[in-house]
Amino acid sequence: MSGLRLTARSSLPGMTTLRRALVLAAIAILAALLAGLAVLDPFHLRHAQWFVAATVLATIVLVTLTLAVAVRIYALRVLVLVVGGIGAVGWAAVAYLTIGLDDERGAVAEVASGDRRLVVLEGEPFTIDTVFRVVLRSGAGPFEQESPVWLGEPEGAAPDEVSFRGADEVAVRTGGCVLVSRVEPVTLLVDPVHRGTAGC
Structure with missing residues (x-):
């Protein structure tokens, strides 16, 4: 035993x-x-x-x-x-x-609709040239969401206007063109993501 x-x-x-x-x-x-x-x-x-x-x-x-x-x-x-x-x-x-x-240079303009914000940013990560871009943000804190909406050309101008179109669309007006994208409400997926005036 x-x-x-x-x-x-x-x-x-x-x-x-x-x-x-x-x-x-x-x-x-x-x-x-x-x-x-x-x-x-x-x-x-x-x-x-x-x-x-x-x-x-x-x-x-x-x-x-x-x-x-x-x-x-x-x-x-x-x-x-x-x-x-x-x-x-x-x-x-x-x-x-x-x-x-990966440091953005700052917000140039911002348009809000409820909890969502369209933000125009100056500067693209890891680039030297001045590049403007538009992102869609939602929420706040560590779980804040962000999706790209529009990316300008290097040394190009900022968009003339950004706006919301209802609950599921956003628009960027640049150079006489209005570029519209749809937004998926849960994942905040933006489609399409525009570049410059392509697709105008």
Whole structure:
């Protein structure tokens, strides 16, 4: 009897380690699914890049911890932690720099209709030339939505007017042309997204 008890007790640490690894693996899979959803961005979140950065970082950390718990050889465990740590720090640095460079120069004009706003912006991310663009925004806070509506030509003029047409259409008037797009109310998908005076 004492031998059986000793055997049962000696197997508990291994079972605990396996259970921890499985729990961490399940959480890592969930984080990876959330990262994929953030990349797809079906709801056109204005701050989607921050969600991508956070969920990918969480996935890297959780995968590293899962492997570190599952591996029993000390040297391999240290190697996993070092590689995972480098990957996490590297991803965090790249994400921070990329998001920091994605800086708009400011709103030139804004037209509101209820909770939605058509905003004329000066400046396109990662470009030097002056480019005007129009975006549609809805809501506020971390889950604020934003979809592109119109993109001007480099060194081109700002649109003459932006306006709402009912609940599901927006319009941009530029150079004598009126460009109309439809808006999907839930995802805030704008179709089509116009460029310059194309389609006039």
